[in-house]
Structures are given as structure tokens and as C-alpha cells.
Amino acid sequence: MTGVLARLRELRAGDLPTHGGRTLAYVYDSGLSEVDEVAAAAHALASSANGLDPTAFPSLLRMENDLVACASKLLGGTAETVGAITSGGTESCLLAVLAARDARPEVGSPSIVLPETAHAAFHKAAHLFGLRKVVVPVDPETFRAVPSAMADAIDESTVLMVASAPSYAHGVVDPIPEIAAAAASAGVRMHVDACIGGWVLPYFAKLGAEVPLFDFRVPGVTSISVDLHKYAYCAKGVSVLLHANAELRRTHYFASAAWPGYTMLNPTLQSTRSGGPLAAAWAVVHHLGEDGYLRLAEVTREAVGRIRSGVAAIDGLRVLGDPSSTLIAFTAENDGFDLFTVADEMKVRGWYVQPQFAHGSSPLNLHLTVTAANHGSEAEFLADLSASVAAAREAGAVRIDSEVAAFVAALDAETLTADQFAGLLAAAGLLGDDGGLPERMAPINALLATAPEPLRERLLVEFLGSLYTP
Structure with a gap:
């Protein structure tokens, strides 16, 4: 066994680091070593349990209901709010779209209205479930959805409106109340993609930040997705899809008795679901608790502020929009250097930053996902970013044969x-x-x-x- 684990460690040595705040994409690090220990122990205790049948493994049912209740409380839910634990944000978004489509069987060619900044998961959902996408341009300066344009895009085929809190690309929160009001007026469901912001924005608000309303306190919001493996700092992959009531959730369930085996009954896209990720998430959420998450949000917010200010102070860089969460995107203000080269130079210096191609009104940019683990290393990051820009400027534009x-x-x-x-x-x-x-x-x-x-x-x-x- 030790040989196999040694080989695994060798393989992992070539990966980007998942701890220490050096990888500013894909991973979410609390900076607290005991969180990993709690998650690993809980995962081991429940990894062999199967969420396919909650009557066979009632512990998983209890933990799932507990996590849904925690998410509901955080996001303005009521006694009627229900939900489901999924494998990640994409599955949560897929199920929101599926539920909206199947609730309107009379619509022959259903469509979803989404701002161009909505996550690609909704494009995937439209592709998989046969819906037409109505993609609405956003404000080119703020990168927020435009409520009037969203409202104008609704027609008799619309089964779902989508908005973000925040959008991944720019970290800005769409004007949810206005969009939800348009959806409600048209009798259309309204989904808020809060996969990234859902577990951190409420704590930012408790710390005094001006956070726009985006959750179930907004009339017209019918479902919200929030990932626990992001700013709840749980092991991957665990997300929560919340519905305002059980009737809204019913149409994403699947049941089939049309075969000779057991009657298949699934609350998510998966059938077999390991109890490991669920138990790990349950343990971490209860281990950290309200005070723990408030402290993590506090240091994360401080890191975001320092990095954002530092990026804006570097000659040639400009922060896009007015990010209100934990995501920062910045572009080059001139052609004196190439941002792709900046990303390579940062990797040489031990940091991973994520390039984003130009799309619509959004120019080529570099994207940062800031976590609690970045607190304390902001000055080092900014010094290396400044040096990377200087190196890219010296190298000049990338030449394509x-x-x-x-x-x-x-x-x-x-x-x-x-x-x-x-x-x-x-x-x-x-x-x-x-x-x-x-x-x-x-x-x-x-x-x-x-x-x-x-x-x-x-x-x-x-x-x-x-x-x-x-």
C-alpha cells in the first residue's frame, strides 16, 4: 500500500498547488489545516454509503436535509424552502433548467433568457435538454445584466430567467430585484446562480459591505444554486440547489418503474451518490459554524480589497467593472504587453492566474479567485504581478507564425x-x-x-x- 501511495504523491507533485493561495482558480482554500482533516475523516466514514436510497442510509438523508436548511437560512429561505445536494454548480444549474422546462410541458419549443455573462453551465443545460437560448447583452461598462433588455427578451416560450450573484467572469452581481420582478410579472421562473457568492456574500453583508439583494428575500426568485465546495470551503464536489417550495422542485425529480428492476427514483442527475462528499461537507459546515465563516469572510474581504487596489495601481492594468465579491478580472490598458505572457510569467513565479478570452464587450483579461488563503500574501502576489507585467512588456507582443x-x-x-x-x-x-x-x-x-x-x-x-x- 505504501508503494501505491508514494506513486500517487509523485503524480500529484506535478499538479498546481491546492493550498497556500498560489492557485487563483479552481480551488478554494480556507488556510485552516484542520478543515482538511475534518473533511477527510468524515469522507472516510461515509464514502461507502450510497445516496441512491435514503431509506437504506438515513444518515445521508439527515445530513442532506441539514445542509439544505443551513443554505436556506443563509439565503433568506422560508419554512417552504426545499432543496437538493448535487455534485457541483453545473449540476445544480442543469437541474434548475430541467425543472423549469418540465414544469411547462405545453411549451413546444421552450427557451431560457440569460445575460451573456451567465455561466456556461446554462449553455450546457440548453444543449442537453433541448432549450433555445436567448442571450442578452450586458452593460458594456459594468458587465451587469440590463433589466429592461432582459424583460424585453421574454416571450411565450420563456420558461426560465437567469441572473448571477456574482457572474464568474467579472465578479459583479446582476440587478436581481428588477429582473425577478420582470420574471414574476410574466409568470416565469427566476434562477439566481449564486454558486460562487451564495456562501460568502451574506457574510460580507454582516461585515458591513453593501451587498445587493439577490436571495429569496427578493420577490420572484424561485431557485438559487450555491456551491459548498467554494466559499463554504468543503471538499469537492458538493453544491446545493434551493427551490422556494416543493412544487417547484418536483419537476427535476426522475422516477421510472418501466423495467423489471427496482423503481428508479432520483432527486438529482446521478443515481448512485457516494456519501463521502456529503458527509465531508456536513462536517466542515458544522465545524466552522457561523463564527468561523464570518472570520473567513473577513480575511477574504481584506485580501480582495488589497489585491484589487494593488492591481489598479500597476501601470497598464485596469480592473473590469466594480466587483463586489471575491472575483477580480483585469485587462491591459494598452498594447505594450501581452496578458497571456503575464500569465506565463506569473506561473514561473509560482502563481496560477486564469486567462479569459475576449467576448462581446469583455476584453481579454486575467481572472483571480481570491480566498482566505490569500490573506497575508497580497504584497508578494502584487510584487510578482508587477514584475510579470514588466517582463511581458520587455518581451513584447506574442508573434504568431x-x-x-x-x-x-x-x-x-x-x-x-x-x-x-x-x-x-x-x-x-x-x-x-x-x-x-x-x-x-x-x-x-x-x-x-x-x-x-x-x-x-x-x-x-x-x-x-x-x-x-x-
């Missing part, structure tokens, strides 16, 4: 062949010398940025397929 650019321009997302993609890999160096990822991503990202979005999607799907080949 004209032949490679012409190769990409000639590709068609609809007809792209495996041979064409292999040729692009070879020409552009999309894989490193060992067949893995290259050390520097700036040339690749710059090339991808030249491709239309449908082609970029197809190229990245092919790229992903090449990585997931034994």
Missing part, C-alpha cells in the same frame, strides 16, 4: 478532420516535447484568440481528446 495563422483561418469548425487537427498540433506546437502540455501557453492562447469562438471550441475539444488518450 503567419503560416500557422493562415492554417487556422482556413479551418472550418463544422468539417474539421482529425488529420487537420494533427497538422495544427504539429505546426503550432500545441503539445510539449513529451506529448504533454507545453511550458509556455502564451503562443497557444494568442493563436486560439484569433479563431472564431465555434472553431476555438472545436479545437479545444480535439485538444482535450488528445490529452485523454491512454
Whole structure:
């Protein structure tokens, strides 16, 4: 056994660090070592239990109801509020869309109205469940949804309105009350994607921050998603989907007696569900408690403020919008350097920051997810960011080989062949010398940025397929 674990440690050594605040995407670190210990012990105690049948494992039922109640209390729920534990934010959003669609069987071609900043999970839901997307531009300065434009997009096919608290790309909270009022007036469900902000914004408010209303206190809000593996600092993957009442939840349940086995009954997209993540989340939430989360929110808020101010003070950088949560996106104000190079330089210095391609009114930018673990290292981060900008400015713009650019321009997302993609890999160096990822991503990202979005999607799907080949 020790040999296998040693090998696992060797494999993990090549990953981005999940603790210490050096990876500002994908992971959420409380900075408290005992939180991991509590989660691991609880996970081990319940990992073999199966949430498929709550009558067989009533402990899981009790823990799930307990976590839903905690989320409901935090987000302005009432005695009628119900919910479900899912595997993550995407599943919570999928179920919200599914529930809205199946509640309106009379609508032949249902649609969802969402701002262009809504999470890609809603595009995935529309794709999987056959809904039409009505994507509404946001304010180009604030990146917030425009209520009047959202209201104008409603028609007889609309089954769901979506808004974010906050949006992932820019960390801003949409004007939920106005959008929810438009939804309610039209008799349409209203989902608030608070996957990132749902467990931290209420504590920011308790600390005196001006947090816009976004939860069940807003008339017209019918469902909210909030991830516990984000700012509740629980192990992945656990999210909560809340519905204002049981009638709204019913249509995301699935039941089938049309086969000779047991009658399948699922409250989520999954059937078998390990009790491990649920128990780990339950243990962490109760271990930290109200005081623990308030303290974590306090240090996180301080870190966000310091980093945001520091980024804005660096020559050539500009924070996008007016972020009110824990996410910061910043762009380059001039063409003197390349942000993709800045991201590479930060990685050299031991930090991971996430590049975001330009889309609509949002320019190319770098994205930061700030957690409690970033508190205390803000000065080091900002010094390295300043040095990375200087290095990128010295390096100049990323140059794309004209032949490679012409190769990409000639590709068609609809007809792209495996041979064409292999040729692009070879020409552009999309894989490193060992067949893995290259050390520097700036040339690749710059090339991808030249491709239309449908082609970029197809190229990245092919790229992903090449990585997931034994």
C-alpha cells in the first residue's frame, strides 16, 4: 500500500498547488489545516454509503436535509424552502433548467433568457435538454445584466430567467430585484446562480459591505444554486440547489418503474451518490459554524480589497467593472504587453492566474479567485504581478507564425478532420516535447484568440481528446 501511495504523491507533485493561495482558480482554500482533516475523516466514514436510497442510509438523508436548511437560512429561505445536494454548480444549474422546462410541458419549443455573462453551465443545460437560448447583452461598462433588455427578451416560450450573484467572469452581481420582478410579472421562473457568492456574500453583508439583494428575500426568485465546495470551503464536489417550495422542485425529480428492476427514483442527475462528499461537507459546515465563516469572510474581504487596489495601481492594468465579491478580472490598458505572457510569467513565479478570452464587450483579461488563503500574501502576489507585467512588456507582443495563422483561418469548425487537427498540433506546437502540455501557453492562447469562438471550441475539444488518450 505504501508503494501505491508514494506513486500517487509523485503524480500529484506535478499538479498546481491546492493550498497556500498560489492557485487563483479552481480551488478554494480556507488556510485552516484542520478543515482538511475534518473533511477527510468524515469522507472516510461515509464514502461507502450510497445516496441512491435514503431509506437504506438515513444518515445521508439527515445530513442532506441539514445542509439544505443551513443554505436556506443563509439565503433568506422560508419554512417552504426545499432543496437538493448535487455534485457541483453545473449540476445544480442543469437541474434548475430541467425543472423549469418540465414544469411547462405545453411549451413546444421552450427557451431560457440569460445575460451573456451567465455561466456556461446554462449553455450546457440548453444543449442537453433541448432549450433555445436567448442571450442578452450586458452593460458594456459594468458587465451587469440590463433589466429592461432582459424583460424585453421574454416571450411565450420563456420558461426560465437567469441572473448571477456574482457572474464568474467579472465578479459583479446582476440587478436581481428588477429582473425577478420582470420574471414574476410574466409568470416565469427566476434562477439566481449564486454558486460562487451564495456562501460568502451574506457574510460580507454582516461585515458591513453593501451587498445587493439577490436571495429569496427578493420577490420572484424561485431557485438559487450555491456551491459548498467554494466559499463554504468543503471538499469537492458538493453544491446545493434551493427551490422556494416543493412544487417547484418536483419537476427535476426522475422516477421510472418501466423495467423489471427496482423503481428508479432520483432527486438529482446521478443515481448512485457516494456519501463521502456529503458527509465531508456536513462536517466542515458544522465545524466552522457561523463564527468561523464570518472570520473567513473577513480575511477574504481584506485580501480582495488589497489585491484589487494593488492591481489598479500597476501601470497598464485596469480592473473590469466594480466587483463586489471575491472575483477580480483585469485587462491591459494598452498594447505594450501581452496578458497571456503575464500569465506565463506569473506561473514561473509560482502563481496560477486564469486567462479569459475576449467576448462581446469583455476584453481579454486575467481572472483571480481570491480566498482566505490569500490573506497575508497580497504584497508578494502584487510584487510578482508587477514584475510579470514588466517582463511581458520587455518581451513584447506574442508573434504568431503567419503560416500557422493562415492554417487556422482556413479551418472550418463544422468539417474539421482529425488529420487537420494533427497538422495544427504539429505546426503550432500545441503539445510539449513529451506529448504533454507545453511550458509556455502564451503562443497557444494568442493563436486560439484569433479563431472564431465555434472553431476555438472545436479545437479545444480535439485538444482535450488528445490529452485523454491512454
